[in-house]
Amino acid sequence: MTDTPKTMNGAESVVRSLHKGGVDVCFANPGTSEMQFVDALDRTKLMHCVLGLFEGVVTGAADGYARMAGKPAVTLLHLAPGFANAAANLHNARKGRVPVLNLVGDHALRHQQYDAPLSADVEAACAPFSDWVKSGTDAGSFAADAMQALAVTKGRPGRVASLIAPADIGWDEGGQMAGAIAPDGPAPLDEDALSAAVAALESGQRTLIIAGNSVLEDTSALAQLRGIADKTGADLLAPTSNRRIERGQGRAALAKIPYPINMALETLAPYARAILIETVPPVAFFAYPGRPSLLLPENCDTVTLCSVDGDGPATIAALADRLGAAPAKVQDRLVPARPQGGAITLKNIGAALANALPEDAIIIDEAVSSGGDTYPAGDAARPNSWLSLTGGSIGIGIPLSAGAAIACPDRPVITIQADGSAMYTIQGLWTQAREGSNVTTIILANRAYEILKGELHNVGAQPGPDALSMLNLDRPHLDFVAMAKGMGVPGRRVEDVAELMQAIEDAAKEPGPYLIEAML
C-alpha cells in the first residue's frame, strides 16, 4: 500500500512527501474540501490520524505533540471558518515558538470567484496567526510547497506555517514527490554580546539572567546556568509563559516572572542589569492605568545575549567557559508535607501536587488564577516536563494534553486545568477517550473567571453584582464529571485533599483518560 506509485494526485504527493520528511501524525477536523486528503491518508496508511471534534482541539493537540515530540505534526483544517476555529491555539503555538504545519483546505481554484456560502479569504484569515502562509497553485508543485512549509516550521525557534490547499490541486493528477529542505539553523553566537554579558556579570551590580525556550528544555543547560549564577551572584528567572520546562527533583529550578502586574514589577525592580537568553525583554500581559508596559526598570541595562532564534544552550556553554563556571550540583529540594485531609484549598493544593505527581509525568498547566499556588509543585515533584499556556489564549489544556499523550504514549499526562478555561475546548476529552490516552485532567473548580476579578480591580472598577455575574460560572453549576462521561471519559468529583492525591495517583497508574473535578 505504501510504495510510492508512478502517478498520484496532489494530495497523495503531499502526504507521501511529508511522511518521508518525518511527519507521521495528522490531527484533523476535515470537511468537504479536504476529502482528497482523507482519501490519501486512508490509502497510504502513512500517518496516525487523530480526529478532533472542534478545530481548536486539533491545533492545541498539534502543539502539545510538537512540544513533546520535538517535531511538527500536520493539521487538516477546513476553509476560513475552520481555520478561525483553530486560530486561538495556533496563536498559543506561535507565541510558544512551537512548530505546527497546517494544511488548510480551500475551494477549488475555479470555484473561488463565486460567493459560495463557505467562501472567505483563507489567506487573510491565516495571516494573523501564522508565521508563513502560501496558497498551493497546482498538483505538480503542491508537495514542494508542503516541504517548504515543513522547513519553515522546523527553523529555529519553531514556527507556524499554513499551506492553503485548493481542493482541485489535491484531486488533480500530476503530484510530484518533493524532498526535504534544510531548515534555517540557529543565529550564530554574538561575541560582542557575550563580552557585554560577562562585563555585566562582573560589574558588581545586581544582575538578572532571563532564559527561555530551548534552554528550559535542556537539563544540562539549566545546570550550567545555575552554575553561572552561583559563581557570579546573578539571579535567574524564566519568562512568565513557556512551552516546556524540564522540572522536578535533580534539575536546576528557575522561578518565573509572575503574571500579576504588581508582583512582576516588584520582582524585577531590584535589577540594574539584565541578560536575555532566547527571550525578549519582559512585557506586561496587559496594560493597566498608571503602570508601565515594559517590566524591567527603565534604567536597567539589558543585553540580548542570545536572541529567540539563537542556540541558548550553546550560548550558555560559551558564557560558562568565559566565566570558568562549572555546572551546579542540584540539591534535593524539600517536598512539602503530604496533606492529611480536609478541604482542597489554594494553601494545600501545591503540597498535594508535589506529593502526588508521578515520576516522569508530563504536566499540562492551564491553572490560570490558581497557577501561583500550583506552579511551585513542579520543582518539588519527581522529574517532569511542564507545559504551560504560552499565548494567553485560554482553552489550551485539554487539547495540549491529548497531543502530548500521542507524542509520549508511555508517560503519564496530568492536566492542571482551570474550569472556565476548560470550557473553551472541552470537546478534547473525546479525543483523549478515542485515543485511549493516559491523561488525568484535574479540574480546579472555583466556578469563576477568577482571574478577571483581579483585572477588574486593576482597571479601577468597584464591581457590582452585574459585573460579578459576568465573571461567575456558578449559575448553573458546571458538572465536569457528567460532561466527561458524555465524551467517554470516566471521572469523579473530590472535595478532600487526601482523596485528590489518591485519585491522581490511581488515575495515572491506570491506562486511558480520567477526570478529577477538584472542588475549591
Place this chain on the structure above:
Amino acid sequence: MTDTPKTMNGAESVVRSLHKGGVDVCFANPGTSEMQFVDALDRTKLMHCVLGLFEGVVTGAADGYARMAGKPAVTLLHLAPGFANAAANLHNARKGRVPVLNLVGDHALRHQQYDAPLSADVEAACAPFSDWVKSGTDAGSFAADAMQALAVTKGRPGRVASLIAPADIGWDEGGQMAGAIAPDGPAPLDEDALSAAVAALESGQRTLIIAGNSVLEDTSALAQLRGIADKTGADLLAPTSNRRIERGQGRAALAKIPYPINMALETLAPYARAILIETVPPVAFFAYPGRPSLLLPENCDTVTLCSVDGDGPATIAALADRLGAAPAKVQDRLVPARPQGGAITLKNIGAALANALPEDAIIIDEAVSSGGDTYPAGDAARPNSWLSLTGGSIGIGIPLSAGAAIACPDRPVITIQADGSAMYTIQGLWTQAREGSNVTTIILANRAYEILKGELHNVGAQPGPDALSMLNLDRPHLDFVAMAKGMGVPGRRVEDVAELMQAIEDAAKEPGPYLIEAML
C-alpha cells in the same frame, strides 16, 4: 443610575450611546482588555448581558437574536484570539446578511508596540469575517465610531461590523455621547429589470423565481409571490441557506434549492429563464470534479430583479402590479399521519416533526445530513419561524437558539441539531440554562459526520476503514444527555418516534431548556 453623567469614560459613552440607538442586549465573553466595558455595563444597567463560555456561542447567539429581534445586539470579544473563536458564527451571520455589532477589545494603544503574549493584529483578524472594521482612536470619538458601526449593521441587507476597542480609550475620561446615524436605505427599484422580469414571465419559457432574505420573512410578500407564480406559471424556489423563513400552515411555501450537487443541478436544469429577488445566482456549496460551480443551466437567461441590498417585498408588489396578479390564497396543507411508534428513522422523522412542532415556534435548523428529511416538516407544521445555517460553518444551532430565545422569550424554540455539528459549540447549552430559555434541543444522533461520507464519494474516493473512522463519531459514543446535565440542561434519550413527539410536546410546554437525544 442611568442618567447620563456630565463626564464619563470612553466605554461608558459607547454603552450609553448604543443603548440610546436601540441596542439593549450584550452577548459577551470578556477578558482583561474589556474590563472597562464590564464595569460600564454594570454601572449603567442599560443592557441585558448574556455570558457565553466560548466566543462562538456569543456570536451565534447574537445572530439568532438579530434574526428574531430585527435589530442587532452588541457582542463583547477579547483580542484577536477571542475574535477568531467568534469568527465562524460571524461568517454565518455575514453570509445570512444578519446585523451584528462586535466590540473587540485590544491592548491599550501604548501597549500595542510590544509583543505581549496576547498581541496579534486584531484588525487583520477581523477583516475576513466583517463587512466593516475600524479601530477606535480616543475616548472622545469612541461613541461616534460605535454609532457609525451600528448604522453599518442596520444598512440593508444587514452587515457585520467590528469596532476595535483599545483598552485605554475605554478607561480614559472624555467620552462623548453620539447620536444615531441613519443606515443606508434599500437600493431603488430597477425599472429596466422589472420590465425584463415581466418579459421573462410572459415569454412562455420555463421560468424560475428565486427569492431570498427579507422576502422569506414577510408572509404578505410570500403570498403575493405565490400569486405571481400562479398567474404566470413560473416556479418558485428559495436559496439553499436562509436566515429566516416564515413557514407553516396558512403561509405560502417555497421549496429550497437542494444542497446535494446532483439534486441541485437536476432541480434547476429545466429553466430557460431565472428571476432573482434579494439573492444572487445560485452557486454550488463546493466544487466537485466534473461538475459546474454555477447551478443554473449555462444558457439560462437570468434577470436580477432585486439585488441583495434592495427591497424584495416592495419589488414583488411592483411586479404583481405590473402583472395584475393578486396574492394567492394559501390552502391548508396535508399534515402527514402521526407516527404511532417504532424506531426513529429518516423516513418517519419529518412526519413526527410536522405533528409535534408547537404553534408559533422558532425552529433552529442545523440538521445537516438529515435536513432533506426534516426540512419539509416546516411547511406542514403550525406557523413557525425557520432559521437555518447560512454560511455552511457548522456549530450554529445551539448558540442561535440561545439568542433567538432571548429575542422572543414568549415563543418556544426548537432546535433540530445534527450531533457532529452540536459538538462545535456545545457550551451554548450552559447559556440556555443560565438564561432559563425555553429551548428544546433535538439531537439527531447518527454518530457520524454523515454528510462527509457522501462528499468523499463525490470526489471519487472509495473510502476504506481509516477514512470512515475519520468521519464516524462512534468511538466512543457521545452521550448528549450527560453533557447537557453537566451544563444544567435536563434531558433524555429517546429511541421511539412516538416517544420523541411526546418529548418535544412536553418540553416545549415547560419553561427552561431541555435536550432530547433522538437515536437514529
